[in-house]
Amino acid sequence: MTVWDPLRELDRLRREMDRIFESVAPAPGWSLEFLPGRAARRYPRINVAESDEAYVVEALAPGVDPAGLDVSVKDRTLVLSGEKAGPTGVPREAFHRSERSAGRFVRTLELPADVDPAKVRATYTDGIVQVILPKAEETRPRRIEIEVA
Amino acid sequence: MSAIEKTVAETPERVEASHEVTREPERYAVPPVDIYEEDDRLVVLADLPGVTRDGLSVQVEQGILTIEGRVARETPGNLLSREFELVPFFRQFRLTETVDTDKIRASLQHGVLRLDLPKAEEAKPRRIPIEA
Missing domain, CATH: 2.60.40.790 (Immunoglobulin-like)
Structure with a gap:
């Protein structure tokens, strides 16, 4: 059984939109994104x-x-x-920022x-x-x- | 890790003006940091890719820790695609009095700055003996 995960669906939609936008980019080097913040996640x-x-x-x-x-x-x-x-080896609770x-x-x-x-x-x-x-x-x-x- | 947790972790925290000051975001990049506590110290790790020892400055003045890094390199040739720009890094933190500012140590390896901020004697955890 698969559980329907709305977040995953959203992410999938976003990726699809990014792909479409990529194909209409006016020049190489232009990056268009459906939603901001995706570029930061490409690592x-x-x-x-x-x-x-x-x-x-x-x-x-x-x-x-x-x-x-x-x-x-x-x-x-x-x-x-x-x-x-x-x-x-650092426990979760020891973090102030991560x-x-x-x-x-x-x-x-x-x-x-x-x-x-x-x-x-x-x-x-x-x-x-x-x-x-x-x-x-x-x-x-x-x-x-x-x-x- | 669930998707929600991941999303939260990737969203930069809103900085409180009283604790941190950042300069104009378009001129400076804010390096991501990990800050964690060990028994006798605080450890700060900051990602500063492209920063050399010469371009890095770490200062403590009036309880404010300032990390500043300049990058003296550029991708050679005609750029076909750009996802990053090596602008100077800048970030400040307010230190509490519990940090022994004289004993702060810094090291830089593979573009990551590590700061060891030893706790002042009185701030260290102490085991209280229980009297019978």
Whole structure:
């Protein structure tokens, strides 16, 4: 038997609306949301930048053990996963504030073009994950020499 | 954890003006914190991604603890999509007299600041011997 959970239904509706809004976003980088506050829940938050040679993905992930951080690339899909540890051994009643969320996370990102998986490099400094994904040879912009006849 | 509990935990608490002061929200980010109590101290953990030791300042003045962090980096290249902006972090807390402000220790690792605020002697829990 499944119990009807109105909160889950609402969340499902919200996700669906977000998807629709995503498809009508006027430009990449625009984020439209059905209800505010969803972006804060997508974890970790990610910036994507591009240069001629590579894509740069940066994720805010403070307090993550780098040993448990996993970055993988398959085709055009980048997957970041890891675990943010919370304070351990602290009883609930000892907390005055608990605003930092903790737990496992997985985030998948679709890249706009092919990259060279063998040359992907990832670093973790001051709580920020930076992944540099060099573009595949054939997707790099190429200057075409104009021959003067 | 139930959905309700999760929603509550994710909603930033309304700060009481008398206990905390935050600057203009558009110029500063308010770092999320965990504050918990141990027998002899209070522990404050604050998420400050991108903040280096040089960019961090922790001050106690007239009972107000100020955490300020500057970030000196930007995602290189032309941004295709942006979900975060590394603006300076700023947050203040009012400390009670029960904190021994001279013995506060701070450390920064993986973008998380940890502050140990030892309780003053008189504020520590004491076991009262029961006389027969």
